Amino acid sequence: xxxxxxxxxxxxxxxxxxxxxxxxxxxxxxxxxxxxxxxxxxxxxxxxxxxxxxxxxxxxxxxxxxxxxxxxxxxxxxxxxxxxxxxxxxxxxxxxxxxxxxxxxxxxxxxxxxxxxxxxxxxxxxxxxxxxxxxxxxxxxxxxxxxxxxxxxxxxxxxxxxxxxxxxxxxxxxxxxxxxxxxxxxxxxxxxxxxxxxxxxxxxxxxxxxxxxxxxxxxxxxxxxxxxxxxxxxxxxxxxxxxxxxxxxxxxxxxxxxxxxxxxxxxxxxxxxxxxxxxxxxxxxxxxxxxxxxxxxxxxxxxxxxxxxxxxxxxxxxxxxxxxxxxxxxxxxxxxxxx
Ligand code: NDP
Numbered sequence: 001x002x003x004x005x006x007x008x009x010x011x012x013x014x015x016x017x018x019x020x021x022x023x024x025x026x027x028x029x030x031x032x033x034x035x036x037x038x039x040x041x042x043x044x045x046x047x048x049x050x051x052x053x054x055x056x057x058x059x060x061x062x063x064x065x066x067x068x069x070x071x072x073x074x075x076x077x078x079x080x081x082x083x084x085x086x087x088x089x090x091x092x093x094x095x096x097x098x099x100x101x102x103x104x105x106x107x108x109x110x111x112x113x114x115x116x117x118x119x120x121x122x123x124x125x126x127x128x129x130x131x132x133x134x135x136x137x138x139x140x141x142x143x144x145x146x147x148x149x150x151x152x153x154x155x156x157x158x159x160x161x162x163x164x165x166x167x168x169x170x171x172x173x174x175x176x177x178x179x180x181x182x183x184x185x186x187x188x189x190x191x192x193x194x195x196x197x198x199x200x201x202x203x204x205x206x207x208x209x210x211x212x213x214x215x216x217x218x219x220x221x222x223x224x225x226x227x228x229x230x231x232x233x234x235x236x237x238x239x240x241x242x243x244x245x246x247x248x249x250x251x252x253x254x255x256x257x258x259x260x261x262x263x264x265x266x267x268x269x270x271x272x273x274x275x276x277x278x279x280x281x282x283x284x285x286x287x288x289x290x291x292x293x294x295x296x297x298x299x300x301x302x303x304x305x306x307x308x309x310x311x312x313x314x315x316x317x318x319x320x321x322x323x324x325x326x327x328x329x330x331x332x333x334x335x336x337x338x339x
Pocket of ligand 1: 048049050136158159161162182183186229250252253254255282327328329331334
């Protein structure tokens with residue numbers, strides 16, 4: 001009997017918030033690997049905020065997702081058939097297989113598949129703490145913010161895949177770490193489980209004065225580094241309490257991903273405080289990935305780096321889970337479990 005591959009395609013481009021109608025679930029037969037090819041069965045898919053940007057047409061730091069094609073994205077799984085000497089049936093791999101149950105990896109794309117060791121690190125962690133989000137946190141910390149022991153750093157979306165890793169890595173460098181997260185449950189997790197020094201529930205602060213006041217109390221010595229994940233009022237509040245020569249790593253601005261404008265009220269403070277403000281994309285520095293993965297992998301294996309996952313079940317749940325991610329319904333790394 002022919003095995004079928006369920007896939008989710010981009011059916012149309014969203015105007016504002018994505019809806020279920022932007023996605024289409026289809027089934028196609030799973031092909032047999034030809035010479036040099038590998039067939040991977042996906043166990044987990046990664047859902048990431050950057051996918052929202054790829055649903056738009058137009059210039060960005062990454063090519064737009066083509067209409068009618070399988071939604072792209074990170075995946076982990078197991079080799080189920082191979083005609084490539086580098087991969088054997090049973091190998092666990094991480095790749096960019098996208099929103100589908102199987103990926104037939106062509107000979108020219110095999111280099112994008114990496115074999116991973118699941119002896120001490122769970123397979124799904126290669127999509128989170130020991131994968132792209134972890135490396136993102138590591139790069140922003142070590143390449144841009146570079147805190148000295150005793151300095152205060154702040155991170156938004158602190159309970160998430162990137163933010164959680166950032167704060168824990170910063171603690172290992174002796175920094176004082178303050179997070180911002182949405183809701184008391186996420187904040188309690190950030191301080192009690194992840195070991196941050198403080199966490200501000202930004203949803204309790206509806207205006208700049210209130211949020212700025214909360215940051216001032218949580219950072220009595222001012223802010224030396226900020227890892228920006230959300231944009232908007234949070235950035236302004238951080239600018240108001242930044243110290244001279246503070247560093248801001250602009251990693252993401254999720255509050256604007258559906259096209260919302262993100263005004264900035266106090267850019268003059270960049271000059272006044274001689275701030276370094278640098279945007280970065282984790283794939284620009286592939287040379288740094290091995291060192292980052294080394295540190296992240298050993299911290300996860302030894303239990304020093306903690307993380308949380310929200311796991312949607314089955315491919316058909318991916319669009320809803322993705323839409324939830326953009327609204328903060330996830331708690332930690334958002335995954336879709338297929339096997
Ligand atoms: P998360 O696991 O942190 O999930 C996203 C979180 O963003 C939500 O849980 C929610 O947390 C928060 N959020 C959503 N909407 C808003 C809003 N309007 N205002 C404030 N917070 C909001 O995702 P990731 O860890 O995967 O990604 C975090 C950031 O890092 C994103 O901006 C992403 O685009 C960026 N990124 C950038 C990379 C790069 O190379 N530059 C690479 C990877 C990620 P809460 O409930 O706390 O509000």
